[in-house]
Amino acid sequence: MNRKYMALALAAALTLPAAAARADNEPSPRIIVTGEGEASVAPDLALLSLSVMREAKTAREALDANNDAMAAVIAAMKSSGVADRDLQTAGIQIQPRYNYTNKPDGSQDAELVAYQVINTLSVRVRDIAKTGEILDKAVSLGVNQGGGITFTNEKPEGVISEARKLAVADAIAKAKVLADAAGVKVGKVLEITDQSYAPPPMPMQAKSFDRAAGAAPVEAGENAYRVQVNVTFELKN
Template sequence: MRVLNLFAIVLLLAGPAVAADMPATISVTGEGRVEAAPDMATISLGVTNDAGTAAEAMAANSDAVRAVIERLTAAGVEERDIQTSGLSLGPRYDYGRSDGTPPTIVGYSASNMVTVRVRALDTLGGVLDAVVAGGANTLNGLSFGIAEDREVMDEARTRAVADAARKAGLYANAAGVRLGRVLSISEAGAYQPPMPMAMAEAGFAKSAAVPVAPGEVNIVASVSVVYEIAD
């Protein structure tokens, strides 16, 4: 018991000293944004087919997807940039009866989704038109990005640190203190926020080249910085 009491006394005596050694700090979060022209696009497209049996639906869907992929490669899209992202097959039901009988199966639906990267943006409108002509009847979205984004992201990180220093300086001036050394820097994230373009289903492209405006993408970096208060 005496040993425990002595240990408690040591902790009580050491507590204020430990607290006194901890420096006063200012913690801030900085954000950096860089706008840049995209150099690639990612498309999520696919084919959906209905038929009386599961085998017929899947066979028709497979033929249509092969035609779409052939159109993509003919338009200059490389095989490495074409990837199956979803495949489904299921029954279609008739829910229209009001006499309490359970729904009945009236056929089957097969769907195959493909994710495509287009690296030459000047061909994007033609690629979209080509896949529609090839049989694609579902387009879930279109987003733009930067393939080699290291330099742009590093610029966003630099701006994020500068933004953190600006905020810390404001707080220090408002509090009447001086900033000391940086105690820690941690990155909260650096990323390209998606800029999706929602598309409707069948019939979304009928012209020789679908008009597409890539605009600019935002690169965002965020850092948390802890400054010591000098006085």
């Protein structure tokens, strides 16, 4: 065999393994599907935001009056079974209040009328059935602002895990429908990405509690936790 044919044979021998290697490195057909899952659970924790606002001629007088009122509210919270760890001061504001009058030249006179002091207390109520009673007691003792209530779960990991399972099952079902429509089959799972879940509780079916006379009516409902996952599947002919 002359040198020309030997060179051609050698080039062919090198080309075939290289082509095979490129074929092996080509990604297999795949499909990416987003699955969604939702699971619900009754809340076991109520978060209250309670504010006391007092006004006086001087900042000192306003602060003293506010301190007395808030001290009574905190004592009432503790007597209702709220632990020290579930009481937290969220902020104290001291601000002047002015009375504005218009002058003939179009300007305004600002007269200092009083000082306002606002003290905000965050309360975690672990016995949800007492939420209305605690809120009513707080208002009776001086809370005159706030009153925001959020129902949540202290440890939502279990219900979130259930939502994740439902999300993966939803992705598998969607992938099978799409594959059937395309005339192919779903193969093994190549990748799963947990996109997100929604920790903020979402009220669903309402649940009423028996309440003491005069207590604010409070309904806790259920919290829904939503999860999304991206799942990559291999496709087979």
